[in-house]
Amino acid sequence: MSRKYTNRRYLDALQERVLIYDGAMGTSLQKQNLTAEHFGGEQYNGCNDYLVITYPQAVETVHRSFLEVGVDVIETDTFRANRLTLNEYGLADRVLDINRAAAALARRLADEYAEKTGQPRFVAGSIGPSGKLPSAEDPEMSNISFDELADVFREQAVGLIQGGVDVLLIETSQDILEVKAAIVGVQKAFAETGVWLPLQVQVTLDTTGRMLLGTDIAAALAILEDLPIDVIGLNCSTGPDLMRDPIRYLGEHATLPVSCIPNAGLPLNVDGVAVYPLEPQPFAETLAEFVEKNHISVVGGCCGTTPDHLKALVERIGRRPRPPRPILSTPRLASATQAVPLIQDPPPFLIGERCNAQGSKKFKELLLAEDYDAILEIARSQVAFGAHALDISTAVTERPDEDQLMRKVVKKLAAGVEVPLVIDTTEPAVLEVALKTAPGRCLINSTHLEGGRAKADRVFALAKELNAAVIVLTIDEQGMAKTAERKLEVAKRIYDIAVNEHGLRPDALLFDALTFTLATGDPEYADSAIQTLEGIRLIKKELPGVLCSLGVSNLSFGLAPNARPVLNSVMLYHAVQAGLDAAIVNPQHITPYADIPAEARQLAEDLIFNRRPDALQRYIAYFEAAKAQAAAETAPADPTAGMDAAARLHWRILHRHKDGVEADIDELIAAASGSKHEAAVAVLNNILLPAMKEVGDKFGAGELILPFVLQSAEVMKKAVAHLENYLEKKEGVSKGTVVLATVYGDVHDIGKNLVKTILANNGYTVIDLGKQVPAETIIAKAVESQATAVGLSALLVSTSKQMPLIVNEMHRRKLHFPVLIGGAAINRRFGRRILFTEDGSPYMPGVFYCKDAFEGLETMDTLIDPQAREELLDRIHREAEMEKAQSAGG
Amino acid sequence: MNPEPLPLPARLGPRVVKSMPLEMVFLCLFKNELFRLSWGAKNAHGEEWTRLQAEFEARLARMQKEALKEGWLKPQGVYGYWPCNSDGDDLIIYDPQSVSSENPRPRPLTTFTFPRQPDGDRLCLADYFAPVDSGQLDVVAFQVVTVGQEATERFERLEAAGEYAEMYYVHGLAVQTAEAAAEYLHRHIRRELGLAPDQGKRYSWGYPAIPDLADHRKVFDLLPAETELGMSLTAAYQLVPEQSTAAIIVHHSQARYFNIGGSRVDQLTR
CATH class of the missing domain: 1.10.1240.10 (Methionine synthase domain)
Structure with a gap:
């Protein structure tokens, strides 16, 4: 189903050549030193969007400055002209006026220059963020529904369309869910006005290549590319240099034309003025490189770019034919942060089935208790075991609010796991809530034609509107398709509805050829696994582009828990051989085919391929016997098990x-x-x-x-x-008291803090005097607390000179505290030198250099042992004498 | 060495950078120093280093995100350009107001005296500037950057709460972010002076080429670090807040790092 346009001048031009946008509106207005009067009074001061009403000359000056240097497209001065942000200035009821006026102003100037120069000029209707972050966990930032948000953008778009823009531009987007809402809102504006225009969407990435809430470029592309948009790209942010990787990604993977409209770098504030670091020439050079190397079709400037930047860009790019774009894209799902290919190498794409209230008792209990943290743990453990996506089902008979439970679980998991979500519900209303809550590209599980096509139509419409993939079961009005031929017949009918009528891409469909349990021994189903495998083969062959998925675990439903994983794993292996792409499984229970013991494998295959009448009995008997042994082997290892x-x-x-x-x-x-x-x-x-x-x-x-x-x-x-709860008294427990300080003049105390941590946690009482401590304070505290020793720390040469001062003073007062010293500027030799005081005699209690906190601890442990202490003192005095003799001689 | 005097920039004197974009400053982080020196990996190698690196990268990403959100690292600075000439080991800084084409003898504001290597190449920072008798003015830049007081408060809080490991990581990141802010501002200065991205060097007091911290006082007299950034100097001329650096920026293309020699112990007991 192709898009509809009533004005496609912009797209036609883009078909031919690279288009160049204008530069900064906001920073260019700032340079005009406008006053409150220009903005229509103090209460509107700084509301750039309102200038189109109060002082349009300022905006006209900016537009003209860029049209003069030859840009193809100018953006309306409406970046913040939506109901929510205008409301900050009490202008919420002026949304339509402002957008209409801004668009009409740009239109008039673009037409004037087109006529004057013969160069077609276009107007892009700028739509910036609303200020809300709908997918954030913060309740304050996300307290707006998807539909409310879509309506905010609808209203703005209507004004822009009525004012005569050629293209709508959703830009500087921070939250991918808001982008989806904006796209939905703009579609509503098209329908409302009857004017259908191209739509360009640009997100903003930080220096790590992610949107504010963590979405990377691959995820953004997977989420947006099948929504009704015409150009995808990046703008604002860090400057072109840091956009290289995401631009390369878009260049290689986006089938749509790609835009890049960066800042002149990120500004620093010098004397109150924002200074953008990137000069016009390097700015133009990098963008030209993107056009040449990465096949970018639309370039221009965002914050901090001046007419000089754009002049350089126009001169450097010139009139350049449209660069080629890739034709094929590969199907991907996406979480809020990353994209995951549906076609895995090696296959299959594993969908974890444990967050399902119908399939997991534990999940159901947690859901009823609304213990979302524990639910998140179940989700994470499935990811740890290799799940590529997570199935979520919140339908429970005990509660009527499946939709609210679904919303809460989706919100929690979207923020907490890195894999895409699979929305498992039979209720289209619940599905809609889920798709409007999840930031990523979801998979819908599932639809079919059992009750006719009405419900399927609703599901496909939602999948199309919000860009989701869909699992479709081969079930129609006659019931579940059991033979391979019937499976194909139903699949073809569904394909026709989804692809030809609803406009879904074939690779947005995952056909489930159905599995039935083999555990009943019912002869009607004895061949069912064979039919399923053959069905997969037929569907993949007859319907090119579509994928196949399978709820594998149904196969072993009814068997003992220890017997299920092998049958499921063997079936999965053969289904993949038949062309299966995805499987709904408990990832913890999937064993690689080669790792399954030959005998068990043989028994499972006998059952799956219906090779002998007693296959089921033999299979069951084997696992009865294996039960005891298996249980012993799979007990989780606790590293402290068996310890007292x-x-x-x-x-x-x-x-x-x-x-x-x-x-x-x-x-x-x-x-x-x-x-x-x-x-x-x-x-x-x-x-x-x-x-x-x-x-x-x-x-x-x-x-x-x-x-x-x-x-x-x-x-x-x-x-x-x-x-300490058990200690009657502290005395006798402490090994000694150490007075610690970073010396006077020195503010660097990380070293001293580490010593404190180590001594305090090894049985010493530590009195920490902090940093910049005068000598007198240290000495007085040592005397007062009858310290066992004093510890001194300093970072630099200059402050380390405090250490001999303190030793000298304690020597003069005939005090008996050993002194431990440490710090980056000093060493063992320094310790020996300062053992000798000003009068030439040594400080008898000792000065001990310690290279780190543990030598400090060792020294303290020695000092509290009378005999070891004597030996240590002897040694340091001897070493100091030798040092003194050496330096005197040398 | 031949002097390479630069033409004076359009605006001489001090400037205040009340904010720098933290995410750009983070791009100037020297991760090797952060991981090995400030986060304790030292000379870990092989598998251990690979494992630590992965762990530290994840931690760094998390801490950077927190810092960007909570704003506990606020890189800011003061810097400026002054006309100058060398005279032996001295660098004479002139009053920008007194510089004009009619006035051949600008008024000196202050003089830095730099140590000279006692032997070998006998290097001294003053040699990188045009001498007073060359008849040409040269230009020197000074900068002071800090990540602010909140960083200090943050790890004091963590220390008090007994979160020793987190305190250590926070401290290490703050130290290296101050260094990164210095590098960020230095790059900005190079751009303003029209220098190549790697031309010239930045020297901080307390390091081997200029060990004496007392010159911080002169830098603080030139730059409004106290009034604009709320910084101060200790009695031993250390910078407060702790995570701050001060530097002189030399534009000469042959400038390199050197050690003025003398053992540390000699310096300590001098």
Whole structure:
């Protein structure tokens, strides 16, 4: 079904050559230094769209500046002229006026220049975003229905059409669901006015190549390309350089003409003025490259592009014939974020069936409890097991609101999983809600002709309007087609309705040739799997372009749970051989054909191909026997299985798992014989501290990186916090007190904070004085708290000089605190040097350089052990003497 | 070395960049430094590095998205151009107001004295500028950038909440985003001066070519970092907020990084 146009001048020109749009409206208006008066008063100040009423000369100046340099298309000054954004200025009731006036102004100027220069000039009606994000999770941003949003755009489009534009331009789109609503709204405007124009749609991508809510270019194309649009492209955003990848993608995959209308880069604000970094020449160069290399058909400028940019572009592009476009596209579904090809290599496309209230008891319970987080978990686990899309069915007899449940599940999953959704319902009204909630390109499951074609007509109309693919079952008024020939006959009839009448593409249809259970032994169905496989073969051969899907699990319905996966997997293998493209399965239960034991495979094939009368009995008997063994093998592995509480606690610290530490501690305390206090101290000393020691050793050996150590420290902190419930007193539990500080003048305290984390989670009491701490504060706190030691940190050479000052002062006051030092600018030699004070004698309590937090911990552990302490002190004094002698000699 | 003086830019003196586009600043991130230095991967290699890289990339994407949404990283800066001449190890900065074709002797505003390598190539930053007796004015740029106070507050909050690993990641990203903002602004300055994308170098105080932080005071006297960005200097001339950098930008095509020599311990105990 081809599109209808009452004015296709724009498309005819595009058939011939590359078209060049104008440059920035907003930033060009800004340069005119307009005042509130120009905008019609203070309350309208800054409403650029209103200028077409209050001071059209400003807009005319901008249009003329671009027409003068030879652009083909000018955009109306209506980027924000929709009911929602105009309402911010109290102008919601002026939507039609403003759009009509803006379009008429541009029309007059375009015609004037066309006549003057002989170059046809076109007017594009600019339609920017509404400010809402309908697919966002944020309730505030998404509190508008699809139909309301479509109507907002319908109204604006009507004004633009009445004002005489040649093409409507939906641009700078951030939310793909809003784009769909805008397209639907514009179609309504065409119908309402009887004027049918081309439609160009442009999305905006960030530096990572995604729309605001995560949609990448492949998804955007899959979602939009079969909607009634004529040109697809990108605009605004980051500047052409960063558009290379998505432009290449569109160049290679879009069958429609592609547009690219970038900013002159992203601006920085210098002295209150937005400065766009990209100069005219490189701007024009990059766009010319897109035209030449990527076959882009429409170029122009967005924010920050001046007449100079466009002049350069016109000169560089010139009059250039239309670039070739690919003819074939491949069928894809899309989630809110990414596209997934329906034709997988290797096939099939797997549709996870566990989010189905009729097929899964667990899902149904969660649905009735409206536990959407748990539903999301079921969805995610299917994706983890390889599902390419997820079937969703919310029909439950207990509740009348299938549509509302569907809306909520679709919204939750659209934001939470990266795969497309398959809408499984028999109710067209529920289907419509789902398709108007899902940002992606969905698959509909399913329709057929059982009750005649009325319902199917409604489903195909929705599929066409909102660009979905459809699973169609080979069922008609006579019932389910059982023979291969009947399956083909029904398929041909449905194909005719969907493709020839509704205008769906053949590859938007997935025929399901039906499966019947083989578990009943009913002779009527003994050949049914053979008929299904043959049906698939016939449909793929006779109806080129269409795909086939199959609800494989029906085949084994009624068999014991352990017997089902093999039969399903073997059937799936043969169906794929017959040409099957997609299958609805539990992805966890699909085993590759080659991995199925030969005997089981043989038994399954006997049943599927009806090779012997006792095939079913033999199959059942085999799995009865295998049951016990299989159960044992498939038990999930718990890494802490078989460990006692102490081992588990140790494991959790080492492997950074916070969950469960409290329970482990409770178990250990409960099992201890002495007092709870003693038991808690024992847990700390015998389990927690050794576990952290092991973490530290692994860090020292390079087996763990620092952030992982910190995660272990978080587990430790949680464990200690819980342990404190059992401690009667804190004294005697702490291994010592350390006063820590980043020295005066220094604001860099990440190093000190790490030391604090490690010491505090290894049994020390840490008094953290923060950063920029004066010497006197540090010394006073050490005296007051009777500290075991003082720790000093500094980042730079200049601030590290505080360290000897503090050592000297403590020496002068004859204090006894060992000093631990660390920091980027200092080293072991520095530590030895500053051990000697101004008067030439060493600071007896010692100065200890520590290269990281764990050497700090090791040093503290040594200092609290009287004998080890003496040995360490001896050593550092000796080393310092040697250093002194060496430097004096050298 | 032959001086390569540049013509003076149209607008001399300081400028304020109240905002830079964060997503563009992120494109200037040096991921290797972020992952290895600031996020602790150090010299991980082979499979471990591949695994860490994948994990860090995912984390970075998530944190960048959060930062863009929540605005806790706010790159901003001050920069400017000054007429200047070298005189031995000194760089004399002139008052832009005093520069005109009639006035052959502009009024000095301040003088930076840069250390010279004691031996070898005997490099000194002043050598990259036109000498005072060349009769030609040269131009130098200074810049100060910061990612703002909110970054500091964010990791102080995380630290207090015991979210050590997250604090460490947030701190690392803030440090590297300040560096990225410096690179972003440097690129802007190169564009304004009409330099090739890789011409010249940016030197920060505290690094081997110019170790002494005291010059930060002079930079703060030239640029309104205190009044416009709410920044300050500590007694040891460190920048506050912590995630900030200051730099002198040299346009000379032969400019390179060097070390003024002397061991760190000597510098420390001097």
